[in-house]
Amino acid sequence: IKNVLIPGIGYGRNAQVFLDHGIDVTGIEISETAIELARKHCGPALTIHHGSVTSMPFDNRRYDGIFCYALVHLLNTRERQKFIRDCYNQLTENGYMVFTAITKEASDFGKGKLISKDRYELHDGVQIYFYDRESVHTEFATAGLFEVTEINENQPFFLIKCRKSEE
Template structure:
C-alpha cells in the first residue's frame, strides 16, 4: 500500500519495461487489450525487433506483479528489467507533505482500517508494563493505532498535518482524542511533556535533517524516566532497494516519496544521544497473495534518564 499510495497522489508517470520469453506479432493485439483492461490509462508499446520481445508500459505507478500475472494468463512469461521514475521532486517541505497526505486521506479515507499495527500492540504492552498513562503520537493520521492505547487507559495526544485525517479521527473518537494540527518537522506545538512517545511508519519518510530534528523534538517533550518508541523500516524489509537510489539506504518510491531503511549502525548514530536502549524486529502487513509480510520494522526504544539531583 505504501508504494501505491505515493504513486497515486501525483500525475507523474513511470515507464516499466518487461522482457518476455516469447512474444510474436500475432499476440500483440490480444496482449494489449488485456493490459488495457488492467491499466486503462496506460501507454503500451511493443518492441519485437531483433528478437528483443520487450513490452513498455507508461502509467501512474502500478503493481508490476499484477502485470506479470496477467501476461502469464496469456502464456507470456516475462520479467521486469527496468523501472524509470519520471520525476525528480521529493516530498521534503511541510507544504508538500501537507498536500500529499491531505490528498491521500481525501482519496483513500481510513485506508489502513482500524486494526492496530503489530508495532503498536508491542508498544502498548511495553508502556503498560512501565506504568505509562499518556502518550504523544506524531503523525497520528486518522488514529488507526490510537484506539488501542485509549482502550487501555492511556491518554493520547496526536500530531497530524492533514485536516482530512483529523476530521476522520474526530468522527471515530470524538473528545477521547486530542490532535494538534501541523507538521512533525515543526514540533513542538505545546510546552507539555509526556510519559511516552510512539511514532509509527513516519520517521523513515523524512530527510536526514528532518529526522534529526524530529528525534530531538520528541525527546524534548519526554518526561524524565519516559520512553519513546519509533517504528521504522529495516534494511531487512522486503521492499528494501525498490525504486531509484538517491542516497545510502534511501530510495525514491512512487512519485516524490522517499524511504530511509535503518540498520544497527544508523540506529546507533541517530539515537545514541537520546537514551537509546535497544531495538527489536517486527513484521507488518501480511500479503494476502504470498502470505508473507510486506514490511519489516525496527522498534527502536529510548528512555530519558531521571535526574536525581536535589
C-alpha cells in the same frame, strides 16, 4: 503512563489502545482528512495538532510516552535528527519513546531513485530511508536508546525503544 504523544497519528488507529486504558492522547497530523477520521474514530478525548512533525513542538507539555509508527523513515536526515531530538525533549523524566522504522530487509530497499545513502524515492514520489542496526544506533544513541528488535508488520521493521533517564 498518564499521557502519550503520537506524531503522525493518522486516522487514530494507534490511539485507541491508549484511550481504552485511560491514557490521555495527543496527536500530530498533517492531513486534515485523517484528523477528521481520527476525531470520528476516537471521539472528543483526542487532542490533535494540525501540522508536520518537522514543526514540533506544538505545545510545551511533557509526555510519559511517545509512540511513532512508520513515520521516521519518511523524513530526510536533518528532519529525522530534529524530530528524534524534539520527541526526546518532550518526554518526562523516565518517559519512553517507541518508534517503528522500515529496515533494509524490505523488498523496496535498493529500488527506485537513490536520493542519498540508504534513501530512495519510490513510486508516487515517496522517499524512504531504510534503517540497519548501525543507523538506528547512530540516530537514536543520544535519545536514550535501550532496545532494538526486529518485527514484521507486512514489512520488516525495527521496533526502537528509548527511555529518558534522570538528568
